[in-house]
Amino acid sequence: MNYQVFDTTLRDGGQREGISYTVADKLAVARLLDEFGVGFIEGGWPGAMPKDTEFFERAKTELELRHAVLVAFGATRKAGVDVAADPQVKALLDAGTPVVCVVAKSDIRHVERALRTTGDENLAMVRDTVRHLVANGRRAFVDCEHFFDGFRYDPAYTASVVQAAIEAGAERVVMCDTNGGMLPSMITKAINEVVSLTGVSPEQLGIHCQNDTACAVANTVAAVEAGVKHFQCTANGYGERPGNADLFAVVSNLQLKLGLKVLPDGCLEKATRVSTALAEIANIAPDTHQAYVGAAAFAHKAGLHASAIKVDPLLYNHVDPSVVGNDMRILVTEMAGRASIELKSRELGLDLAGHPDTLTKVTQKVKDLEAGGWSFEAADASFELLVRSELPGADVARPFTLESYRVLVEHREDGTVISEATVKVRVRGERVIATAEGNGPVNALDEALRVALSNHYPHLKSFELTDYKVRILEGSHGTNAITRVLLETSNHTGEWTTVGVHENIVEASWTALVDALTYGLARTTTTV
Numbered sequence: 162m163n164y165q166v167f168d169t170t171l172r173d174g175g176q177r178e179g180i181s182y183t184v185a186d187k188l189a190v191a192r193l194l195d196e197f198g199v200g201f202i203e204g205g206w207p208g209a210m211p212k213d214t215e216f217f218e219r220a221k222t223e224l225e226l227r228h229a230v231l232v233a234f235g236a237t238r239k240a241g242v243d244v245a246a247d248p249q250v251k252a253l254l255d256a257g258t259p260v261v262c263v264v265a266k267s268d269i270r271h272v273e274r275a276l277r278t279t280g281d282e283n284l285a286m287v288r289d290t291v292r293h294l295v296a297n298g299r300r301a302f303v304d305c306e307h308f309f310d311g312f313r314y315d316p317a318y319t320a321s322v323v324q325a326a327i328e329a330g331a332e333r334v335v336m337c338d339t340n341g342g343m344l345p346s347m348i349t350k351a352i353n354e355v356v357s358l359t360g361v362s363p364e365q366l367g368i369h370c371q372n373d374t375a376c377a378v379a380n381t382v383a384a385v386e387a388g389v390k391h392f393q394c395t396a397n398g399y400g401e402r403p404g405n406a407d408l409f410a411v412v413s414n415l416q417l418k419l420g421l422k423v424l425p426d427g428c429l430e431k432a433t434r435v436s437t438a439l440a441e442i443a444n445i446a447p448d449t450h451q452a453y454v455g456a457a458a459f460a461h462k463a464g465l466h467a468s469a470i471k472v473d474p475l476l477y478n479h480v481d482p483s484v485v486g487n488d489m490r491i492l493v494t495e496m497a498g499r500a501s502i503e504l505k506s507r508e509l510g511l512d513l514a515g516h517p518d519t520l521t522k523v524t525q526k527v528k529d530l531e532a533g534g535w536s537f538e539a540a541d542a543s544f545e546l547l548v549r550s551e552l553p554g555a556d557v558a559r560p561f562t563l564e565s566y567r568v569l570v571e572h573r574e575d576g577t578v579i580s581e582a583t584v585k586v587r588v589r590g591e592r593v594i595a596t597a598e599g600n601g602p603v604n605a606l607d608e609a610l611r612v613a614l615s616n617h618y619p620h621l622k623s624f625e626l627t628d629y630k631v632r633i634l635e636g637s638h639g640t641n642a643i644t645r646v647l648l649e650t651s652n653h654t655g656e657w658t659t660v661g662v663h664e665n666i667v668e669a670s671w672t673a674l675v676d677a678l679t680y681g682l683a684r685t686t687t688t689v
């Protein structure tokens with residue numbers, strides 16, 4: 162493959178606030194990145210952190226990579242120090258990777274003020290380090306820190322760093338937008354100028370963009386369009402400050418928009434799964450709105466979109482979601498039209514194509530309910546029950562009818578608070594009264610209802626309430642706010658979400674609870 166996809170999730174990605182990979186995490190991340198087909202995995206800075214040193218040690222026996230080669234990251238030798246005597250450079254060789262990437266100063270202001278040395282000594286540091294690495298059998302890449310800022314300030318000096326690295330044997334010189342302040346047009350201009358100033362081919366250059374202008378992906382793509390074939394990215398854009406160029410967006414753009422083959426066959430469709438798995442390991446909630454791989458990347462809310470999608474999904478999707486392993490979803494909200502309802506119902510296994518009246522009724526009902534505070538967007542189970550109840554010959558068998566319920570909350574002298582609920586229901590012709598305690602009113606109601614239904618529906622036992630979200634919505638008069646409850650229930654076959662809305666939180670919860678049990682029982686009994 163002509164292109165070098167260089168991943169630095171384990172090095173620059175780890176510089177994101179909140180991420181702290183263990184060595185086991187790092188090994189797991191490397192395996193996933195390899196599965197995704199990247200060509201290079203920068204694993205960390207051996208010698209700087211014990212965890213990174215251990216990672217490279219363990220990688221020697223525990224990592225079997227199919228696509229990628231491992232890269233150790235470090236810095237050029239210290240100013241005034243013999244390269245062979247520099248312990249950081251020695252640690253890079255000890256890591257035993259085929260490739261080493263060293264960061265070098267390429268902005269004369271940094272050389273003089275941060276390194277506190279001369280331009281000539283910095284060039285010698287670059288040359289010595291690259292030659293030493295190459296002499297020890299390593300492929301050497303050089304990350305030119307603050308390349309674009311430096312090139313604007315003193316083009317001749319920055320160009321001389323590039324030339325020094327190439328002449329010493331560096332395979333790639335990577336132009337880093339370290340402060341992330343560039344825009345795509347600035348990247349293109351600088352690359353064209355550096356190529357003509359140095360005579361270095363764009364193919365010998367690489368790109369590494371921080372995301373401080375929110376342009377890291379665009380800047381990376383611009384560099385590739387300018388002829389650069391090595392690009393550095395991180396999974397999900399993790400990295401220092403606002404992060405780096407998101408690997409998944411960059412490779413998807415290059416493959417799907419520019420038609421460049423940057424990953425091995427069959428890898429791009431793993432993007433969504435790998436992105437989510439890497440978020441789990443980083444212990445960061447996946448960004449649902451992330452381009453290409455987010456859960457909402459192909460989620461459509463607007464009725465007009467749905468009506469066109471009904472004709473052809475590509476009318477409102479920039480690519481087929483399956484090419485990156487994602488799915489399209491239709492959201493049902495007050496913005497839905499009949500087409501949204503039809504498509505969402507189809508997603509849930511209900512064909513409403515021959516039921517125009519039902520479509521109209523459900524659409525209006527959703528709009529009316531949402532105006533009153535309901536939200537079906539995240540409550541597919543309640544939506545499905547609503548559709549089924551509007552179908553001709555309504556096919557939802559309610560497992561019980563309610564006569565009444567009552568909940569008491571008791572604060573005892575010793576400070577404990579106990580809730581007790583009594584429900585009176587009719588189940589298959591039988592009147593049942595059941596009472597139960599719980600740690601809160603909703604828990605007590607749930608318990609009491611289960612007791613009441615358990616003889617007729619023994620598999621209710623497997624249902625578990627897994628999430629309970631409450632949102633207080635402003636009422637029109639300020640004082641009469643209403644409550645929306647979203648309830649997530651699961652059993653061994655899956656999970657489902659229901660919604661309830663009322664001025665009274667217990668009643669809102671009861672509505673969501675009844676839908677949860679009704680829906681769950683409909684899925685697990687043949688009687689419904």
Ligand SMILES: CC(=O)SCCNC(=O)CCNC(=O)[C@H](O)C(C)(C)COP(=O)(O)OP(=O)(O)OC[C@H]1O[C@@H](n2cnc3c(N)ncnc32)[C@H](O)[C@@H]1OP(=O)(O)O
Pocket residue numbers: 206208209210236237238239240264265266275276277286306339401
């Ligand atoms: C742009 C980037 O993101 S590059 C990646 C940056 N990543 C990290 O810094 C994470 C890991 N870093 C560390 O663990 C530590 O900073 C270490 C181990 C590398 C160095 O720690 P210390 O020796 O305590 O030095 P400290 O961090 O205070 O300062 C950095 C030193 O490296 C020098 N340095 C900075 N860049 C370079 C370079 N490209 N080549 C050589 N030396 C460099 C600085 O001049 C400074 O030297 P000094 O100690 O003689 O003043």
Ligand SMILES: CC(=O)C(=O)O
Pocket residue numbers: 173264304305306307337338339340369371
């Ligand atoms: C090397 C690097 O991470 C940077 O310059 O941003």
